[in-house]
Amino acid sequence: MQRSEPAAEVSATMSACRVAPPGFSREQWQELSERGIVILDDALTPDEVARYRDAVDRVCARNPDYVEGKTDYRVSNAVEADPAIAELIDHPRHVGYAYDLYGEMLKVIRSDIFVRPRDTDSNLWHPDSPRAVPYRVFAPELPLRLSIGYWLTDLPRAQMGNFVYLPGSHRDQCLDGYYSHEPAPGEEILRVRAGAMTIYDGNLWHRVEPNRTGVVRKNIFIAYCPSWVCAGDRLLSDPAWLATLNREQRIIMRSYAHPHDYTNPAADDFPLFLERETGADTDAGVPERIPLRLRKRRTAAERLNADVRGGER
Template structure:
């Protein structure tokens, strides 16, 4: 017989039919007021106190960043796509000072010679969740510049330049906004001609068998002190194969949201343990692939 699952926390809400359709079409989803003003203030303070420009693996540096590993405002969305194999691949923040001219030119996230889109066109192999901590009411404030639907494009003539594109848009949001971005979306960063330092946090997720890009391995002793869900999402496995075959204690990651939620396929006999079964993600169950 199966060992009872240690998972007791259901996954927070994620995509609706409408929001998934928009994300799949545009490669970006904007959710205003995802964080409260108090949380935004705490995170802004953590960024300022940390002091470095563009540090990596920030979730291990400050408890306020640690709490973002499985923040309910975004974790349900990425769980919908990656399910039981969900992993945090990268965490970082950016500070765009006034007068910033040198910044990221047109690019897409992921490997360059053989991009992720070669392996799957239906779903992203990485999703970047971003929290915007300072006001972005107008252009020229270090805004994210992007092209809707360009996650389906292999090439962009303006690649590695700041040349304008006729379909480009600038992200205009309030502090506390959340964006979800498909890894292949073409984007760049605007100049900052304002008197405000633009601050934001990026958390990137994917399946556990995709390599991390901010660490070789999270410190196991630190990860062991995290909550069960955060520990699993860090995948601080000393045995590399466990990123492909998670240990029994880590499956399932979340308890079912409801009776119709994703789970293991019902045709498995009882003697097959949960961690060896094929689980359906919400994206699969809703036939969004």
Template sequence: MLANTTRALTEVQREQWAVDGYLQLEGALSPAEVDFFSKQIDRVRTQPGYEPAPSRLPRGHYAWVDHADPNPEAFMDRRDLLNYHQAFIDLIDRPRVFDLILDLMGPYIQFSMSQAIVRASTETFPGYTHTDGGEAQRAIRVTETSRPLAVKVMYLLTDVTEPDSGNFTIFPGSHLRPFPERAERIPNPHMPGAVPLLGKAGDAYVFPHAIWHGPSPNRSGKARKTILYNYCQMFMRPYDFGTPYATLFERCTARQRRLLGDLGHDFRPGDFFYAPEDQVALMTGTA
């Protein structure tokens, strides 16, 4: 279904991606890693960083804040995690997961965004459904035989084994059809066709920008913690940084540097459209 792939995907996964529009990976993180990243998220919320600012900025924009609510069970939405710990950098091209990303997207990709979301348990949050990438990207979909424009990996740091636990909820197959624009038709997590995914801490979901998705209500009595990493084609703008992420380069491998915008030379017209000659070898690890 996807041509010129590295064959990391099984045939079952290829079919699920083409038809349903998502994958679920069991045990993408080990129990020790789940515990480590969960504690890191608790630490991150006490430090400065980028958070939503709905009273000051439009939807989808983030502002620099001193800290989030220090309660580890409270809501948090923190962007740009890579500076907080080396482990967040190394998660960019984690083996097995990144192999699938390469197989789905091809080698001409970059890292775009890192995000930690904690969904508090509450009776007031109804959940919501959306697509990624803003209004313009919502209108762009690809066929089942095309490379995706942008793909996210969501790592579960908590068990989500019952509905209404802040589940990642999707409409299977919706990546191939338009998202409703009329207010009275906007999908929600409890509409027919919505599927709340169940999973264990350490599982991961892989999904494209165009699939209809979002969190369901969380009435489980405990917060749902997740880490999300976004990858996009090189010709697109990253979300977290406007120029190559040079402040991190000394802490990165050659492949990670490339994913963060290091093309090995100063900018010239055509960069990020026509890749360096070693792009394929660097991404696939054969350089």
């Protein structure tokens, strides 16, 4: 399908664009590549923790069956559930990490609130991907899903409903303990203060510890992918809710009625962000005659991989 984009419209969109927020440092990228997870302590201030906890509590309170301390609760498409959670879609605290990977095709694949009180169900070992033919079969180099976790409860020890992961396992197709709770040699149990942020490769094998304490574990995950990977928690977003979002948030939700748009988004959705270093909306040297939406833009992940390997490939 051919689309024409009048130059005046393209430049009007451009003037409203933001520069991409910061993403991975070289060290963080190396850590993600080697371990499959990066843990950032104290990423949130106590006030920010309180703001997101209040949002989680507001969402829980809307469920007439919810009983604090008793109900094991998961809310999917959490961004639509509360404006404080919607602001995470493009929050500069973390969106640059996802933009580093997915660039101009960035999309929220799913967003979840988890509330895990004492003695409730906990997840078995799994990666976040299709199981029969995982993402990694097609994308052995870069993850097709990147999860950002916001931790809203102090988790100083094991047996608190902690996230448990096996460092380096994002490169493995199989795990002996798959679909069980069996501890794996080398596993690490996430012990963090409220306010920590995690960034993990969706191919990383993980499970959840039982919660044997009276502390209710609360957290939010927001995960990203390229626009053409199907979302995990919605088909389309509510149009009335979309109308409350800013431009970048609306684009990153990728609520497209026409299937073709998932691989070839419309001109209005470009640029999503401007280059961090140059403020440009395009890579150098691309002929002007090619419309912006059809121009290849190099992602930071491409650059970081070349850098970590010590040269271009």
